Amino acid sequence: MSKKDKQFVEEITPMEENFSQWYTDVILKTELVDYSPVRGFMVIKPYGYAIWENIQAYLDKRFKETGHKNCYFPLLIPESLLKKEAEHVEGFAPEVAWVTHGGDEELGERLCVRPTSETIICEMYSKWLNSYRDLPFLYNQWANVVRWEKSTRPFLRTSEFLWQEGHTLHETYEEAEEETLRMLNVYKEAAEELLAMPVVVGKKSEKEKFAGAHATYTMEALMHDGQALQAGTSHNLAQHFATAFDITYLDRDGKLQYPYSTSWGVSTRLIGGIIMVHGDNRGLVLPPGVAPIQVVIVPIAAHKGGVMEKVDEVFEDLKGDIRIEVDDREHYSPGWKFNEWEMKGVPVRIEMGPRDIENNQVVLFRRDTLEKEVVPMDELKERVQELLKDIQSNMLLKAKKMRDEKTYYVKNIEEMKEIMSTKPGFVKAAWCETRECEDHIREETGATLRCIPFEQEDLGDKCTFCNRDAKNMAYFAKAY
């Protein structure tokens, strides 16, 4: 490693030293994102956007397989509509951007830039729904939303972000509940299969649920620094919005009924999760499932006869099934390129020089374990495909191990406080499910209730934190 190469890597602050600075260094230096002239608004650069496109492709397919169709609702929502559901407006009004003028004219009613679209969508649903035969409504939209955040960080919390929001209507509570859980499960599978990001799934407390929801379900991931990330939520809205927006239909007996609704969403926040679950001090480590470039070929001594010809041959052979690129830039050394692609988290690197070609072989480097291997040319395609699968599953295992090592049981709030201040992570505890206890935990330890997981463990009859009877086992953590 030349001095220049070394310096290149050392530009990233070690995560043990300052995790927040590490994150900022990684997202900027790998060109995922940039700050914009508008405070709190990010620019998603091509390398970051390509990750989002891969997430979209996976999810969009899953949504369609489960019977959903895409549509598009207006960006701007009249204030009067936002106000129709009381809890909803209370939750969102403080963080919306208001449009007050169109051209030179002041508007009669101000319009909010959608922070989420339940209100405008329900207004349309009330117009569209007539009969039980129309149900279920299974719609989704891919869109941008704006929430005026005071403190922002790219991908994790920004004043504008990209997401999808599903909005459905059903005849019965049970069907709505089934849909809510079905879509949470699609999210869980996306997180684990595509992003190699293990998640805990469960229910939010009354305090933490979505403004206007009957029940909110969530998937929670644990980051390298021991903080949790709420990575996706699915809400059973029961009849709250249907009644507020007067959505009715004639049921099988000709009676007027309110339907049950759900909504569910994931956002560009997932990209923040990928970075903080898998990244290391060299930079990004991208799971092959979402990596914009899965394999990069770096030619060695590219000017020597036969090298680029062989590189092109390998590229042509692999490109059908694999997202692959050749780094043929002439003004950078192979060492510099190795570092750059490691920093950018490309799962597999193929090194090919005159000696490799002479020996009819290549060198493969895998980003997750930093291991190298020599592979005969005629086994290359098969080996690369194996390797990508192996990296994907290894990354999930590694992330699970990391999470399990940072998951604790505590006996009381003092132990919890100690853990949160020294080695934060998930804390599993028996819980009384009271708001008072929840507020107290937050005040004392900085941790919030992440979820009451579907997979319950018996941690005794008494709440770990107070004297009340325990209602369930819950996960707590500091969170983004």
Added chain:
Amino acid sequence: MSKKDKQFVEEITPMEENFSQWYTDVILKTELVDYSPVRGFMVIKPYGYAIWENIQAYLDKRFKETGHKNCYFPLLIPESLLKKEAEHVEGFAPEVAWVTHGGDEELGERLCVRPTSETIICEMYSKWLNSYRDLPFLYNQWANVVRWEKSTRPFLRTSEFLWQEGHTLHETYEEAEEETLRMLNVYKEAAEELLAMPVVVGKKSEKEKFAGAHATYTMEALMHDGQALQAGTSHNLAQHFATAFDITYLDRDGKLQYPYSTSWGVSTRLIGGIIMVHGDNRGLVLPPGVAPIQVVIVPIAAHKGGVMEKVDEVFEDLKGDIRIEVDDREHYSPGWKFNEWEMKGVPVRIEMGPRDIENNQVVLFRRDTLEKEVVPMDELKERVQELLKDIQSNMLLKAKKMRDEKTYYVKNIEEMKEIMSTKPGFVKAAWCETRECEDHIREETGATLRCIPFEQEDLGDKCTFCNRDAKNMAYFAKAY
């Protein structure tokens, strides 16, 4: 045709009677779109959005094949940025929506909801560009934009619409010009190959060009009512924005230079074009390339033994390559379904009843010519594939014929006036290229200059409308 069936079709106003009402009837009754509670903002319903998804898929592939990458820039643009390019702000300021408040706080500087993104993107480019080695910048974004329109019509002119906007930087004027024309050609191929919509391509006049552009190129289509639709534009911005935003780089000789930029976009307006080029008095006629449903199977006497089994078999056989659906709704008659799918413009209908199955055949109906044919079951797959191709090319031919029939030559402005008021369409004329003449034509005839086409014809030395020398041959029309 039962009385109920007949009535169903008759709900659409004949286009000869009232073209504008015909359009409104078609878009609402086929559920492409709906009006929203916010004036001028549309809701794109699943059937309309699926057409957009098909357009996106085609274009996104073409953009990537031509070296472009997607990214995402902020929705909101500070007023100070919008003002940096003088012509640009003059063109757009009157029609932007202004955000003045975030939550409860009034903003220090108001932000406009992007009407187009040259300004915010150039601001970022000025930060990103350093060396000639970084060039070209070839980026695109898929996004929503807002333009506060006084008079709106779904798809054609709405206060919010969906589009893509490409924004590129180049070393030389020639490269920028080449890019501008390359992308216009991609649009032309999309219009003709995918949408079966013939277009005239050429250059806009100084009056009609994009605010801030050096030159604007356009593709213009002709609708059934003889009005033109500007269906896509591509702008060579020369160094206008680079100088306004101080985008500079070190060239090959180490000197500081301004790059040349381009921008180009098409929008959901294309869907309006499809409707008005191909539609008829029964409703939509969709080209197979973008039809959300290319083939619908309508079972006859579905309750009879063996019918649904055979329908499912055919569905399974065809579904791999074809967007196909089975209409197995029990509470509608086959006749009602025929009418509905004709109205919705599905290119091919397969009718299958007990007698067809007995005879080992099906009935195929094609929407473009309204013809029926009987096809032996074992030739069905091949025949359907042929038919879809044939419909696609037939629709383009038919649309070209329609356009040619509505394209006129005139001797003077009186003839032009007569044509525009009795049988509007494209008028080809020799033109002097002066603003005075252009304004006069508009005043007298209602027609605007659509483009100075690349394919020129020699129409004499003198301007058809005034005494000046002719500079070129141009297309004029009334336009949406």
